[in-house]
Amino acid sequence: MPKPTAPAPDFLETTTMKDLLGIPEEALDQVMATAYQLYTSGYYEHAATLCRGLIAADHSYWWSYSLYAAVLRRLGRVQEALEQIDRGLVYEPGESKLLLMRGEILSALGQWTPAASPAAAAISSPSLTR
Secondary structure, three states, X not given: OOOOOOOXXXXXXXXXXXXXXXXXXXXXXXXXXXXXXXHHOOOHHHHHHHHHHHHHHOOOOHHHHHHHHHHHHHOOOHHHHHHHHHHHHHHOOOOHXXXXXXXXXXXXXXXXXXXXXXXXHHHHOOOOOO
């Protein structure tokens, strides 16, 4: 049996479930809109469920990490929110909304320092592209 040209982890990193399953962008747009409405209405657990689904469908899109982090923050799960922001920054290291949210959370935790920010390191390192 021939060996695959790219190792499985590379394939999984560069291929989204959305692409594998043929999920149309319009369907994800509707889910994003619903997740945001649930968030603004205070239905955080429901919004979190949709955010996890959005991330599963397209792990490379920063917006889903952003909303999920906002939801987790509202639920008082601040460290988990920070982890989601950092995951989003892997794919979009210069995304100003993620960087702002990261700074706000670190500031609230009393941990933010400009020189020691991992987000700054992420910006200077090569990023993955979609």
